[in-house]
Amino acid sequence: MNAMSPTPSKAYDLNFARWVYENVDGGDRMALCMQCGTCSGSCPIGTQMDHGPRKLFMMIRAGMKDAVLSSNTLWNCVSCYNCVVRCPRQVPVTYILHDLAHVAVREGYAQAKESDNARFAKAFWWSAAKYGRTDERLVTAKYYFSFGVGEGIKRGMANQKIAMGMVKTKRMHLGMPHKVKNTGELHAILAKAAEMEAKKHGAK
Amino acid sequence: MSETTSRSRTIMVVGGGIAGITAAVEAAEAGHDVVLIEKSPSLGGRVAQMNRYFPKLCHPTCGLEINFQRIKKSKRISVFTFSEVSAVKGGPGGYTVTVKTSPRHVKANCTACGDCAKVATSEVSNAFNYGMDSVKSAYLPHVMAFPMRYVVDPSVVGTPEGEAIKAACPVGAVDLEQKDESFDLEVGAVVWATGWRPYPAANLTAYRWTDIPDVITNVEMERLASVDGPTKGKIVRPSNGEAPKRVALIQCAGSRDLNHLAYCSRICCLASMKHAAYVREQLADATVDVYYIDLRAHDKLESFLNRLKRDPQVNFVKSKPARIEKSEAGGPVVCGENTLTREVYAEPYDLVVLATGMQASLAAEGQPSFAADFDDYGFVFAEGDSIAAGVASGPLDVSMSVQSATAAACRAIRAVTA
Ligand SMILES: Cc1cc2nc3c(=O)[nH]c(=O)nc-3n(C[C@H](O)[C@H](O)[C@H](O)COP(=O)(O)OP(=O)(O)OC[C@H]3O[C@@H](n4cnc5c(N)ncnc54)[C@H](O)[C@@H]3O)c2cc1C
Ligand code: SF4
Ligand code: SF4
Numbered sequence: 001m002n003a004m005s006p007t008p009s010k011a012y013d014l015n016f017a018r019w020v021y022e023n024v025d026g027g028d029r030m031a032l033c034m035q036c037g038t039c040s041g042s043c044p045i046g047t048q049m050d051h052g053p054r055k056l057f058m059m060i061r062a063g064m065k066d067a068v069l070s071s072n073t074l075w076n077c078v079s080c081y082n083c084v085v086r087c088p089r090q091v092p093v094t095y096i097l098h099d100l101a102h103v104a105v106r107e108g109y110a111q112a113k114e115s116d117n118a119r120f121a122k123a124f125w126w127s128a129a130k131y132g133r134t135d136e137r138l139v140t141a142k143y144y145f146s147f148g149v150g151e152g153i154k155r156g157m158a159n160q161k162i163a164m165g166m167v168k169t170k171r172m173h174l175g176m177p178h179k180v181k182n183t184g185e186l187h188a189i190l191a192k193a194a195e196m197e198a199k200k201h202g203a204k
Numbered sequence: 205m206s207e208t209t210s211r212s213r214t215i216m217v218v219g220g221g222i223a224g225i226t227a228a229v230e231a232a233e234a235g236h237d238v239v240l241i242e243k244s245p246s247l248g249g250r251v252a253q254m255n256r257y258f259p260k261l262c263h264p265t266c267g268l269e270i271n272f273q274r275i276k277k278s279k280r281i282s283v284f285t286f287s288e289v290s291a292v293k294g295g296p297g298g299y300t301v302t303v304k305t306s307p308r309h310v311k312a313n314c315t316a317c318g319d320c321a322k323v324a325t326s327e328v329s330n331a332f333n334y335g336m337d338s339v340k341s342a343y344l345p346h347v348m349a350f351p352m353r354y355v356v357d358p359s360v361v362g363t364p365e366g367e368a369i370k371a372a373c374p375v376g377a378v379d380l381e382q383k384d385e386s387f388d389l390e391v392g393a394v395v396w397a398t399g400w401r402p403y404p405a406a407n408l409t410a411y412r413w414t415d416i417p418d419v420i421t422n423v424e425m426e427r428l429a430s431v432d433g434p435t436k437g438k439i440v441r442p443s444n445g446e447a448p449k450r451v452a453l454i455q456c457a458g459s460r461d462l463n464h465l466a467y468c469s470r471i472c473c474l475a476s477m478k479h480a481a482y483v484r485e486q487l488a489d490a491t492v493d494v495y496y497i498d499l500r501a502h503d504k505l506e507s508f509l510n511r512l513k514r515d516p517q518v519n520f521v522k523s524k525p526a527r528i529e530k531s532e533a534g535g536p537v538v539c540g541e542n543t544l545t546r547e548v549y550a551e552p553y554d555l556v557v558l559a560t561g562m563q564a565s566l567a568a569e570g571q572p573s574f575a576a577d578f579d580d581y582g583f584v585f586a587e588g589d590s591i592a593a594g595v596a597s598g599p600l601d602v603s604m605s606v607q608s609a610t611a612a613a614c615r616a617i618r619a620v621t622a
Contacts, residue, residue: 036497041526041540046548055546086410086526089463
């Protein structure tokens with residue numbers, strides 16, 4: 001298995017298509033896609049994707065690496081699984097999009113750093129990795145402040161009322177963050193996983 | 205099979221659709237005794253339920269009528285309606301087949317005068333029209349039924365209505381005492397010609413056939429367009445009886461789908477071309493949108509497809525719709541992605557027709573263990589001792605079914621004369 005996806009020698013490079021078939025989670029089923037459009041038509045936010053899964057899959061087949069890895073389709077998927085349930089060829093669309101998002105992060109594509117969903121995913125993971133739990137309050141704060149201190153405060157103030165409502169109805173708590181019993185063990189497990197991942201893909 | 209078992213030269217054909225009828229007639233005319241076993245009250249199968257059929261858009265009487273005549277003339281064919289096979293023992297040349305029959309409650313001396321129906325008061329769902337309307341509890345299965353004999357529904361047995369029906373028959377043909385029966389037949393070969401059933405539209409939950417009345421299936425469309433159908437041949441919206449102005453035909457509804465039928469049903473693209481033609485002939489203002497993955501016109505039938513492509517009121521949209529939603533007025537809204545323009549659409553229609561595919565009847569019945577070998581899709585794998593004709597062997601149109609039936613008759617004859 002190749003560590004990184006191949007650097008394209010041209011805009012259309014079939015080596016990228018082959019790499020996706022072999023390395024991306026669910027990529028092996030992509031050859032079965034018959035371009036019917038059920039996935040993109042099923043997507044609740046399909047109109048807000050630049051390409052949508054069906055077209056993205058055709059772009060992968062055509063070897064358009066840069067266009068694929070900088071597509072907002074990878075980031076706008078909300079994991080509703082409508083497409084996976086309905087796809088007549090049982091292509092695991094959601095898995096493929098998520099794994100391609102990982103590839104885009106690993107390979108430093110701009111969308112992967114700047115998109116809203118990437119920021120939120122990072123904040124979510126920060127809490128999950130640190131405490132073994134997601135703490136609504138901290139995840140939200142972390143996400144807001146990823147846009148800068150000024151923007152963070154602005155967004156926080158704008159949503160204060162919602163936050164108070166959530167506290168009142170016990171949907172969000174104030175005190176210490178929730179965490180698992182033994183965070184030390186969790187951190188050791190994650191460190192090991194990161195080490196294995198790095199060996200597999202080569203860190204960047 | 206042991207050496208002492210006696211050999212039979214009789215051929216059994218299971219299923220009396222166009223394929224079973226053809227196999228039976230061919231074998232009989234070649235000099236063999238044939239038993240034809242049909243589950244429903246009449247021969248003719250799904251072809252009898254069509255409005256018209258390609259390639260020439262004939263009425264089903266052409267094709268069926270002549271074959272019914274051939275059966276009548278032949279002294280070698282015994283027809284058992286209301287019958288099914290419940291067990292098969294033995295092997296080629298010497299099978300013992302157990303046949304189960306359920307009562308028609310009308311004997312062979314029925315003249316089809318219809319006096320029984322006149323006194324019947326209750327109604328039962330009309331299977332011939334796929335339950336779109338109902339018939340009297342004493343009824344003729346359909347206008348060209350063969351045998352041309354009435355049926356009395358078991359629901360009236362033991363009721364005053366049943367007694368009235370019996371009394372009304374001028375030739376005493378009504379027999380309310382008939383019971384389920386089972387008997388054994390010795391035959392030398394069995395031809396499976398059990399055909400297909402429409403893939404159940406209720407399984408296609410995203411297409412809402414169960415709760416939006418103006419979403420119908422292609423087989424229902426055939427009945428809607430037929431003069432002997434529930435609307436006397438008028439294509440109307442089931443919700444309000446009005447003529448539709450915008451009609452959508454949705455291809456591959458269940459076919460080519462690993463969650464439903466994994467294979468292409470082969471005839472539904474062309475069946476939908478028929479449906480576009482029915483609409484355009486009846487309703488001058490109506491437009492038809494055909495939603496497709498790709499259009500498959502087999503054999504020499506591409507000209508039929510091209511004829512409709514030239515019609516400016518028939519549009520083709522390359523897209524498999526993702527779902528159908530219900531508008532506020534209760535009508536269907538077809539939603540999906542146009543794969544040529546990448547536009548995500550939501551189009552309201554007056555009538556939506558789902559091109560549901562053909563599922564092998566035997567597969568739907570759970571592949572009885574005594575029947576022949578099956579392929580991965582549930583069709584009979586016709587090789588060796590396993591003989592099949594028509595759609596029981598795979599998704600075929602009428603002319604291909606007839607060809608396969610003739611081939612099956614030849615193989616059955618070889619099996620009983622070997
Ligand atoms: C919407 C639609 C439109 C079509 N239009 C056309 C067309 O225009 N032209 C064309 O060429 N083809 C058309 N076809 C295809 C056509 O219907 C088939 O080719 C034809 O019905 C095949 O005949 P058959 O005898 O194999 O099966 P069937 O017609 O299904 O007959 C099978 C018979 O077997 C009986 N049976 C089933 N199970 C049992 C059992 N266990 N025991 C005893 N009897 C049993 C059934 O009651 C039935 O009478 C269309 C199909 C569809 C879905
Ligand atoms: S639904 Fe499946 S087969 Fe259809 S375009 Fe999407 S991935 Fe391809
Ligand atoms: S014949 Fe046409 S509608 Fe039917 S399954 Fe094949 S492609 Fe789909």
